[in-house]
Each structure stands twice: as structure tokens, then as C-alpha cells.
Amino acid sequence: MIELLAYTVMGMLIGICLGLVPGMNINNLIPIFLSLSAFIDSTKLAVLVVSIAIAEILSNYIPSIFLGAPESDESLCVLPAHRMLLEGRGMEALKLILLSSLISFIFSLTLILIFSQYFIKLYDLTRPYIHYAILWTVIFLVLYGNTAKNAIKTALIFLLSGFWGLLVLNLRFLPSDKVMFPLLSGLFGLSTLLISLKEKSHLPQQSKDEKIKISKKKLLIGIVSGSIFGIVAGFLPAIGVSQTAIISQAFTGLTETRAFLVLVSSIVIANEIFSLSSLYLVSNPRSGASVALQKLVPNFDSNMFYLVIGSFAISFGFAAIVVWFISKVIYKKLVKIDYEKVNIFVILLLSFLVFVFTGISGLFVFFVSGALGFLTASIGVRRSTCMAVLLLPSFLFFSGLEPLILNAISL
Amino acid sequence: VRVLILTSLFVVLIGFVVLYFINSSYSIPQVKISQINKDMTGKYVQIIGKVVRSYYKDGNIFLEVKDKSNSSISVFIYKNVAFYLPQKTFTGKTVLVTGIIQEYKDDLELVLKKPSDIKVLE
Numbered sequence: 001m002i003e004l005l006a007y008t009v010m011g012m013l014i015g016i017c018l019g020l021v022p023g024m025n026i027n028n029l030i031p032i033f034l035s036l037s038a039f040i041d042s043t044k045l046a047v048l049v050v051s052i053a054i055a056e057i058l059s060n061y062i063p064s065i066f067l068g069a070p071e072s073d074e075s076l077c078v079l080p081a082h083r084m085l086l087e088g089r090g091m092e093a094l095k096l097i098l099l100s101s102l103i104s105f106i107f108s109l110t111l112i113l114i115f116s117q118y119f120i121k122l123y124d125l126t127r128p129y130i131h132y133a134i135l136w137t138v139i140f141l142v143l144y145g146n147t148a149k150n151a152i153k154t155a156l157i158f159l160l161s162g163f164w165g166l167l168v169l170n171l172r173f174l175p176s177d178k179v180m181f182p183l184l185s186g187l188f189g190l191s192t193l194l195i196s197l198k199e200k201s202h203l204p205q206q207s208k209d210e211k212i213k214i215s216k217k218k219l220l221i222g223i224v225s226g227s228i229f230g231i232v233a234g235f236l237p238a239i240g241v242s243q244t245a246i247i248s249q250a251f252t253g254l255t256e257t258r259a260f261l262v263l264v265s266s267i268v269i270a271n272e273i274f275s276l277s278s279l280y281l282v283s284n285p286r287s288g289a290s291v292a293l294q295k296l297v298p299n300f301d302s303n304m305f306y307l308v309i310g311s312f313a314i315s316f317g318f319a320a321i322v323v324w325f326i327s328k329v330i331y332k333k334l335v336k337i338d339y340e341k342v343n344i345f346v347i348l349l350l351s352f353l354v355f356v357f358t359g360i361s362g363l364f365v366f367f368v369s370g371a372l373g374f375l376t377a378s379i380g381v382r383r384s385t386c387m388a389v390l391l392l393p394s395f396l397f398f399s400g401l402e403p404l405i406l407n408a409i410s411l
Numbered sequence: 412v413r414v415l416i417l418t419s420l421f422v423v424l425i426g427f428v429v430l431y432f433i434n435s436s437y438s439i440p441q442v443k444i445s446q447i448n449k450d451m452t453g454k455y456v457q458i459i460g461k462v463v464r465s466y467y468k469d470g471n472i473f474l475e476v477k478d479k480s481n482s483s484i485s486v487f488i489y490k491n492v493a494f495y496l497p498q499k500t501f502t503g504k505t506v507l508v509t510g511i512i513q514e515y516k517d518d519l520e521l522v523l524k525k526p527s528d529i530k531v532l533e
Contacts (some may be wrong), residue, residue: 081532169428170524172437175453191436198415361433375419378412400491403525410435
């Protein structure tokens with residue numbers, strides 16, 4: 001028991017460090033954890049992975065807010081949080097995100113535990129119609145909030161990313177599970193770092209008043225709807241947090257900066273918990289961490305689920321406190337650090353890791369994916385559109401068209 | 412900014428074309444079934460062998476292929492792929508199968524991605 005607790009604390013610390021480095025996430029380390037399973041008990045590694053995953057989500061809000069360098073899931077938090085930072089309200093943004101995440105954790109976990117049996121039935125019932133849901137989501141994402149010109153640009157990026165994903169995921173010389181690392185790190189990690197390098201932003205002085213300025217009603221609506229949307233999105237393959245946030249924003253009308261932050265951070269947490277529970281309920285991993293868990297513990301039963309949720313909760317609670325306090329220290333240090341050097345270091349580190357795990361072909365995928373992510377952001381299209389790398393192949397798979405298309409384009 | 416946009420677009424398009432042609436010109440290794448092991452999980456391979464058992468269930472096709480090394484492996488053709496195949500049973504035929512090695516319930520199997528991944532040789 002004490003050993004498991006030690007792994008939870010260790011995971012929390014690793015996760016916090018990982019989240020602080022732009023472009024790094026748990027997916028980058030999964031091959032290492034899997035190789036460690038030969039030496040360390042799988043249950044301990046599972047606890048470590050879950051603790052890292054949640055602590056990383058929370059600590060990644062620091063570079064998201066202060067550097068404008070988010071993970072893909074949190075990319076939609078950047079604009080409102082960064083806007084608050086420029087107004088000197090960065091610490092309030094972080095406080096709001098941590099509070100929403102905490103309440104959403106309790107609310108979404110309760111929902112999942114109460115309705116888990118219905119989820120299994122709903123999952124089986126919806127399987128034959130998933131491609132329709134993916135199609136409607138894509139149409140919505142292309143059209144919603146876009147001018148005609150932007151909708152065309154979004155559609156083009158969607159197709160470009162979609163066919164890039166189809167090609168990369170069907171490479172004959174690189175297994176599809178290995179290629180995810182260079183693909184997603186390139187699209188969301190490398191491109192973010194390149195944008196940061198291009199923009200050369202500086203950190204403004206922050207207000208000492210950190211009081212949250214949002215009505216209780218909006219906070220509650222944001223958390224409840226964010227948690228529900230986060231769980232519902234869990235049923236749809238390849239539909240991520242960013243796409244869910246755009247759809248839920250349209251439904252709830254929560255467009256105001258603070259309310260939107262509450263909405264997105266609640267979706268992130270609900271989605272992560274659902275990913276873990278879907279592994280237990282329907283043996284279907286939905287996040288990098290849950291894929292690792294499935295490989296570490298092939299028989300993921302109820303005992304394992306509760307153990308994992310327990311570690312998740314402990315890591316979450318401590319990480320929230322640690323993140324809050326270190327954000328104050330880091331903020332003061334960040335003013336003195338040269339961001340450009342940090343970004344270049346992370347680009348080199350990511351390139352090295354990609355090369356080690358996937359070789360020269362993986363490195364090629366990494367750089368081209370980075371260019372695609374950079375292109376998307378540069379022409380004013382939401383970078384979450386690049387999730388078409390998974391959406392299009394998923395749509396083709398669930399609609400039964402994949403074999404026909406692969407034959408037609410000789411892949 | 413315009414230069415950066417054009418450069419990144421150029422990199423993406425060139426990357427697309429280069430990767431497509433490298434992939435097309437890559438010849439999938441043909442292996443004996445006895446050579447297939449767990450370290451090869453996720454990789455594409457080709458095998459030639461005789462179908463000793465074949466059955467069709469819920470739209471999916473399951474084959475057991477045996478080659479000259481006297482080893483056999485299961486070949487799984489998912490219903491999305493099986494739908495486009497003109498024949499659903501292959502027992503007694505010699506086939507050339509291209510597929511991805513996957514682990515299923517502690518056993519290795521070959522999974523087909525598209526209809527042209529199985530060719531009847533005789």
C-alpha cells in the first residue's frame with residue numbers, strides 16, 4: 001500500500017515536471033514505461049502512469065497560460081487564458097481552471113459510477129452509427145463560427161490532415177501504434193513551439209488580486225455541461241476535447257472568457273476519467289495513458305479500476321496544490337528566462353526522442369506534421385482541425401469505406 | 412508571414428508526395444510462418460500458404476493458413492474487407508496474404524486491411 005502511494009507521489013512529481021515542458025506529454029514516455037514492465041510490477045506502473053497523466057494535465061496549464069504553449073487537448077484554453085494573462089489576470093485564470101477541474105472531477109466521476117451500466121448498453125447501441133456522429137461533428141466544426149472563406153480553409157486543412165493521417169497510419173514500414181508519437185507530437189507539440197518562437201511573446205506583470213470573478217451560476221453551468229459533454233464525447237472515437245468544446249460552446253452559449261475556461265477545463269477532466277473507465281467498462285482505451293494501462297494490465301477489472309481512480313484522486317489533489325504554489329514561483333522565474341532557448345531545447349529533445357523510438361522515417365513524419373500544424377495556425381484555422389488525422393481514418397473505418405479507399409489510392 | 416505559410420505548405424506537400432512514393436516502393440517482406448513472432452507485432456508481412464480451414468461468420472472471414480514450414484497462422488478478414496471479396500471461403504486454396512501481425516488472446520494472427528491483400532494463387 002505504502003509502495004503504491006510512493007508510486008502515486010512519484011507519478012505526480014514526474015507529471016508536474018512533464019506538464020511544465022511545452023511539447024512534452026505522457027505519450028512521449030509510454031514506450032519507456034512499457035519497457036520498464038520487465039523490471040517493475042505492472043500494478044505499480046499503472047498507478048505511476050495514471051498519476052503522471054492527471055498531474056501533467058494540471059501542470060500543463062502553467063505553460064498554456066504563461067507561455068501560450070498548450071497540449072493539444074488544452075489548446076482551446078490558450079486564447080482566453082492568455083487574454084486574461086495580458087490583462088494581468090493570469091493567476092485568476094489558473095485558479096479558475098484548477099477549481100473547475102476539481103469540481104468536474106467529483107461530478108463526472110459520480111455520473112460515470114451511477115450510469116456505468118447504461119454506458120455499456122449505449123456503447124453497443126451506438127457502434128453501428130458512429131460514423132454519422134463523426135460526419136456531423138466534422139460538418140459542424142467546419143461551418144461553426146467561420147466565415148465562408150474560413151470554412152473553405154478549414155475544409156481544405158481537414159482534407160489535407162485527413163489524408164496525411166490515412167497515409168501515415170497505413171505505412172508499410174512503420175507500425176501504426178509507433179507512428180502516433182511523431183504524428184501527434186509534430187502536429188501539436190512541434191507546431192506550438194514553432195509558433196512560440198515566431199511570436200516571441202513576453203510576460204506582463206500580474207495583478208496581486210487573484211479573486212475569481214465569475215458568477216456561481218455560470219461556474220455551475222460550465223462545470224455541469226462541460227462534464228456531461230466530456231463524457232458524451234468519450235463515446236466518439238477521434239473526437240477530442242477541442243472539438244467537444246466548440247460544440248458545447250454552441251449549445252450552452254458560454255462564450256465569455258471565464259465561463260469558456262470553466263467549460264474546457266471540465267471537459268478535459270471528464271474526458272480523462274471517461275477514458276479510464278471505458279477501459280474497464282468496454283475494454284476500449286481512449287487516451288495515451290489508458291492505452292498504456294491496457295498494455296500493462298491486460299485484465300483491467302473493477303479492482304484495478306478503483307485502484308487507478310484512487311491514485312488519480314490522490315495525485316489530482318496534491319498536484320492541484322503543488323501546481324498553484326509553483327506557478328507563483330515559476331511566474332517570477334519566467335520573467336528572467338529566455339523562452340527562445342527553452343523552446344529550441346524542447347524541439348531538439350522531442351526530435352531526439354522521435355528518432356530513438358521511430359527512426360528516420362518517424363522523424364520525417366514528425367517534421368512534416370509540425371509543418372502542417374504550423375500552416376494551420378498561420379492561416380487562421382483552429383489547430384484542432386488537424387485532428388482530422390484521426391477523424392478521417394476513423395470515419396472511413398466505421399463507415400466500412402476504408403478498404404475501398406485504401407485500394408483506390410494504393411495504400 | 413506569407414513566406415512562412417508558403418514554406419510550410421511546400422514542406423507538407425513535398426512530405427506527402429515523398430512519403431507516398433517511399434511507401435509505394437517499399438516491398439513488404441515475405442516470411443515463413445515459423446519466422447513470425449511477437450516482436451513482429453504491428454508489422455506488415457506477406458505469407459504464402461494453403462488454407463486448411465476457413466469459415467465465414469457475421470460477415471467476417473477466418474482462415475487458418477499453413478505453409479511449407481508446416482507452421483500455421485490465423486488470418487482474420489474483418490467484415491468491412493470481406494464484403495468486397497468475391498469469394499467467402501478459401502479452403503484448399505493456396506493464397507498470398509499480406510497483413511499486419513497482431514496479438515489476439517495470446518496468439519498471433521494476420522489481419523488484412525484491404526481486399527487486394529489476399530490473392531488466390533491456385
